[in-house]
Amino acid sequence: MTYTPDHDEARYPQKALKPGQAYRRADLARWSTSVDRHLKQLVESGTLKKLSGGLYAYPKETVFGPAPAADKEVVSAFLKDDTFLLASPNAYNSLGVGTTQLYDKTVVYNHKRHGDFQLGSRKFAFRVKPRFPKSLTKEFLLIDLVNNVDQLAEAKDEVLKRVVQRAASSDRRRLRRAVREYGNERTKKFFERALRASELHAA
Incomplete structure (x- = not known):
């Protein structure tokens, strides 16, 4: 089934992301009308961690703190x-x-x-x-x-x-x-x- 982002997600992709997952810029572009600006905001806020050029991870919160995405x-x-x-x-x-x-x-x-x-x-x-x-x-x-x-x-x-x-x-x-x-x-x-x-x- 094809995922269709709602209006809020299209403006800001965080709601579409799942903790513990990794994403490419192209993945996030599906959910954002301004992907580079949103990526910068998500990285600066600590929501996403940049792994390399065009690759990001959404750490999962645990009792021990943020856990990186699995290999x-x-x-x-x-x-x-x-x-x-x-x-x-x-x-x-x-x-x-x-x-x-x-x-x-x-x-x-x-x-x-x-x-x-x-x-x-x-x-x-x-x-x-x-x-x-x-x-x-x-x-x-x-x-x-x-x-x-x-x-x-x-x-x-x-x-x-x-x-x-x-x-x-x-x-x-x-x-x-x-x-x-x-x-x-x-x-x-x-x-x-x-x-x-x-x-x-x-x-």
Whole structure:
């Protein structure tokens, strides 16, 4: 159903906004006859927080004070698309392969944008990929780690040795399928050797 702003909203868009959401200037222009003036007023009053050129967030009031819009909302507004996957090198720490470092950026796998962007106080690394899952899985994280192992702070050889051990105890069918879909050529060769070795050892 198409949303039609009433007369008051057309003059001033705040009534049409929802706390916790992110908006592009083009979104707000639908509800305002003077969008730049209204944006300036909303930012100066603290109603909206400017994240980057043309991108704004409406903080949600909580008992602890204003809470920023969720990363998912910010990225969706930035991309003008809901097809993406939020990931982080921090998630590798859950795999038990010896990674312990914490990183202050979020990786966004998507089909449209590539580059590093500061959106408000958050850093996002947008990476264009032809395929990625709808949500993070153990198999995807293992493959993503090997894809990006050169960027990690930990000792590469030690981490990869533990990845081989983790692969041996994984569901081989699911892991092989994920490797085919998400691994780069080097990662595919790595898991091919690791899985073959584990199968020979099991035999």
